[in-house]
Ligand SMILES: C[S@+](CC[C@H](N)C(=O)[O-])C[C@H]1O[C@@H](n2cnc3c(N)ncnc32)[C@H](O)[C@@H]1O
Ligand SMILES: C[S@@+](CC[C@H](N)C(=O)[O-])C[C@H]1O[C@@H](n2cnc3c(N)ncnc32)[C@H](O)[C@@H]1O
């Protein structure tokens with residue numbers, strides 16, 4: 091077994107279908123997409139509490155990185171004022187639609203949200219606070235690209251209400267950074283990191299990528315150790331995914347560059363986990379490591395299957411639109427392109443492009459797929475909140491295939507719940523095939 095997809099924070103629409111494409115149970119999944127009132131077990135989920143996390147997408151970047159296919163646009167003239175008004179308006183509309191009374195965390199992602207003025211961030215947070223309770227100590231994160239211009243904005247972000255930063259360091263090697271098409275040097279990163287730690291001590295995270303063309307286990311370990319000498323209490327570690335349509339993908343297809351072999355990628359991941367853990371970090375999720383309790387609250391909402399509202403072009407959300415009289419959770423995605431999205435927000439208050447009712451089985455599949463990414467896995471209590479009438483033991487405890495995975499040391503099902511072992515976490519995608527099949531069979 092080889093390590094699976096590591097850069098997965100929120101459940102994308104394609105996630106389950108990607109996993110299930112390899113599964114013989116696709117047919118059964120499609121058949122199960124009935125409205126939940128046709129399901130005898132249907133009931134209102136107790137987990138749809140009156141709170142949600144909130145994600146805000148800033149869709150612009152200064153330059154296209156060679157490996158990235160996230161929803162981002164390189165625009166020469168960004169009308170920040172109009173964008174701000176639209177983000178403010180859509181946040182208000184969607185919070186009202188969900189009727190949540192509390193927003194548990196806010197995350198500004200992108201694109202490059204550190205290109206936003208602090209006043210734009212402040213206006214969005216004010217809009218959130220106008221429509222729901224946002225506690226003074228609620229986690230508010232901004233992703234920051236480490237250029238000098240953005241480093242100068244950090245103090246402004248803090249004044250605007252931001253209390254956590256996630257810096258896209260990616261590598262500390264200038265050759266790697268050029269290959270990745272980043273518009274900063276390693277020195278820029280070090281300066282930004284230093285300033286971030288000064289202003290946000292204990293609340294500065296760094297993103298770093300491994301598995302780059304030309305990278306060896308030795309060079310990777312060198313980068314990681316250098317970073318560990320400088321970083322704060324949170325590290326996100328992503329294996330480079332070669333995304334179709336990116337410049338890097340084309341170079342690899344043409345044979346101009348080659349990626350490390352799968353066995354080398356597996357070794358890079360394993361050695362990194364060991365080094366991080368020996369430095370006092372806890373691997374609390376497949377790609378995330380924290381010490382001194384600096385776990386990301388926002389991302390944990392995704393992994394725990396909680397409600398979240400997605401604001402901005404291409405943002406994803408999962409929430410119950412109670413104002414529409416609904417009890418079912420919906421998967422939503424906002425219009426991808428900024429200009430049409432802004433037009434829609436200005437005319438109807440939001441730019442939701444796609445809404446899909448989630449059946450109970452859809453939700454449980456996400457709970458399983460996302461929950462097993464965490465070291466604590468899915469506790470019995472966690473599972474019960476989503477499905478009181480079907481225990482983890484009933485679904486997985488009688489399966490011979492699941493037992494085989496337990497015997498091989500990949501999984502644990504015990505009094506705490508269902509979780510991956512150390513070696514299971516590295517091959518989670520492969521385990522999910524068996525587990526999703528088992529869940530569908532028990533349904
Ligand atoms: C995969 S990276 C992780 C970054 C960093 N390690 C962190 O968590 O602090 C986060 C990216 O995922 C995307 N993202 C996260 N939540 C999203 C949501 N609800 N809708 C759309 N995109 C989202 C955004 O592109 C965001 O920049
Ligand atoms: C979408 S970016 C947004 C934040 C910011 N613009 C940045 O570059 O750090 C969030 C994280 O996703 C990572 N990412 C994007 N494409 C990736 C890929 N193909 N493989 C692995 N990580 C990727 C980025 O490197 C970054 O750390």
Ligand code: SF4
Pocket residue numbers: 150151153154155158159160162200201202235258
């Ligand atoms: S990795 Fe970040 S900066 Fe680079 S193109 Fe993607 S979103 Fe923009």
